[in-house]
Amino acid sequence: MSAVVVVGTSWGGLEALGRLFAPLPPWFPTPLVVVQHRGSSSPAGAMRRYLADRCALCVVDVEDKQPMEPGHVYLGPPDYHLLVEEGWLGLSVDLPVGHSRPSIDVLFESAAASYGPATVAVVLTGANTDGSRGALAVRAAGGVVLAQDPEEAERPEMPAAAATCGAEKLPLDGIAHRLLEICPPRSEAG
Amino acid sequence: MAVPVVAGDAIEDLELRLLLEAIYQRYGYDFREYARSSIRRRVWRRVAEENLATISGLQERILHDPEALDRLLLDMSVSVTAMFRDPSFFSAFRRVVVPVLRTYPFVRVWNAGCATGEETLSLAILLREEGFAGRFRIYATDINSEVVARARSLAFPLQRMRDYTQNYIQAGGTAAFSDYYKTYGDSARFAAELSDDIVFAQHNLVSDSDFNEFHVIVCRNVMIYFDRALQDKVIGLLRRSLVRFGILALGQKESLRFSAHAGDFEELDGVEKIYRRVS
Numbered sequence: 001m002s003a004v005v006v007v008g009t010s011w012g013g014l015e016a017l018g019r020l021f022a023p024l025p026p027w028f029p030t031p032l033v034v035v036q037h038r039g040s041s042s043p044a045g046a047m048r049r050y051l052a053d054r055c056a057l058c059v060v061d062v063e064d065k066q067p068m069e070p071g072h073v074y075l076g077p078p079d080y081h082l083l084v085e086e087g088w089l090g091l092s093v094d095l096p097v098g099h100s101r102p103s104i105d106v107l108f109e110s111a112a113a114s115y116g117p118a119t120v121a122v123v124l125t126g127a128n129t130d131g132s133r134g135a136l137a138v139r140a141a142g143g144v145v146l147a148q149d150p151e152e153a154e155r156p157e158m159p160a161a162a163a164t165c166g167a168e169k170l171p172l173d174g175i176a177h178r179l180l181e182i183c184p185p186r187s188e189a190g
Numbered sequence: 191m192a193v194p195v196v197a198g199d200a201i202e203d204l205e206l207r208l209l210l211e212a213i214y215q216r217y218g219y220d221f222r223e224y225a226r227s228s229i230r231r232r233v234w235r236r237v238a239e240e241n242l243a244t245i246s247g248l249q250e251r252i253l254h255d256p257e258a259l260d261r262l263l264l265d266m267s268v269s270v271t272a273m274f275r276d277p278s279f280f281s282a283f284r285r286v287v288v289p290v291l292r293t294y295p296f297v298r299v300w301n302a303g304c305a306t307g308e309e310t311l312s313l314a315i316l317l318r319e320e321g322f323a324g325r326f327r328i329y330a331t332d333i334n335s336e337v338v339a340r341a342r343s344l345a346f347p348l349q350r351m352r353d354y355t356q357n358y359i360q361a362g363g364t365a366a367f368s369d370y371y372k373t374y375g376d377s378a379r380f381a382a383e384l385s386d387d388i389v390f391a392q393h394n395l396v397s398d399s400d401f402n403e404f405h406v407i408v409c410r411n412v413m414i415y416f417d418r419a420l421q422d423k424v425i426g427l428l429r430r431s432l433v434r435f436g437i438l439a440l441g442q443k444e445s446l447r448f449s450a451h452a453g454d455f456e457e458l459d460g461v462e463k464i465y466r467r468v469s
Contacts, residue, residue, distance in 0.1 A: 083227035110227035
C-alpha cells in the first residue's frame, strides 16, 4: 500500500461522511481510515451500517492489527486511539489527548509518520480543534490536508482550525473529487 | 504539556530505532517489535517530560541513568484499567468459561499484563463467587516490577469504588461489593485473604519463556502495543502455556483472526474475544 487517506470528524460527522464517500467507486485505490468522536454508548455497528448503505465501498469496524486494503473504509472504535502503521491499523488505550479518545491528532500524526508525503488528511465538521496539530504534522511530512468548507459544515470549528494550519478548504463533493484526482490508481501504486 | 509535532522523518525513525536498540542492549528490555506509532508517541511524551529536545537526548540520558529507564517503563505500563472494566467481558466469562472450569479439580489462571492488579482482583472475586474458593490460583504478571509491587498491595483510591461497584454489578456480581474492602483514609484496601489465591510476579512476555500449563489465560489490551510479528510470537507462547482446550481471553477490540495462530483456536465468544485452544 503506497498511500492512506485519514479522515477526522466530530459533531455532525455521520452525515458528512456519508456524503463524502457516496461518489467514490468500489475500486477506490487507497484505504480510508476514519475517526469520529463518539461515545461507547452508541449501538455497535450502527455507524458501519449507516455508511455501508450510502456508499459503494466496503465499510469495516476496525479490530487491532487490521490490514488495510483498497476499496475499504475503516472505522475506529469509540474509546480507543486509532494508529496507522505501514499497511495495518493498531489500537491504543493511552490517555485521551485533548479530552478525546479517539483523537484525530493521534490518527493524523501516526499516518504522517508511517506514510509521509503519501498521506492525505481530511477534516470535516466538528465543534473543537482536534486535528489541527495533526494537520501540521501531515503538511510537515509533505502530505495533503483538505478541510470541509467551514461555511457549509454543520459545525465550523474543526475544519476552520485545520484551515488555519494550512488545510485547503473545499465543499464536500469537492473533497471527493480531489481524492479521486490525487490518490494514485492501482496500476501506478507501489 | 506540548508534545513536539511529529512528522514522517527518516532521522527521527533512525533515532527511535537506535533508542530501542540501546535499551535492549543496556537493560535487556526488548521494545524493538512494539507497534511503531504507539511507541513513538510514548517516547516523545517521555522526551517532553524529561525536558529534552530529541529522541537522541533521551537515549543519552537513559544509557547513563537507570532511573530514567524506570520512568519510561512506568509510562509503558500505565494504562486505563478499572475493576470489572468491560463488565460484559466478565458476564461472558461467567457464562462461557466458568462451566468449562468446573471440570477441573484445580484451576490455574494466568493474568498476563496485570498492571496494577484491578483485573486480577476482579477475576479472583468472580471465581470465589462462582464456588472455586480454595480450588484456584491466579498467576498475575507484568513487565514492570514496581507496578507488580503496587498490585500486591491490593489498595486503590477510595474515590474509584463507586465506578467499580457499578461495573461489578453489571458484571453479574452477587455480593455487596463494599464487603470486599475496608476504608483506610482515602484508600480502599481489599481483603488480605484474596491474595491467598494470587501470585504476583514480574515476567516479560517478549523475552521470558512460557511457564506452567494453564486452564485460562487472560491477556487483554496488552498485545495492542506489539507489532504483528511480535504478537504472533507471543500468541505462540500463550498457546504453549495452555492445556489442550484451555481458554484464551483477549480485549474486546483484539482478535486472533489476523494472526498466524488463528487455526489453533476456536471462538467461544466472538464479541468478547474468548477463545479455546484446539490444537
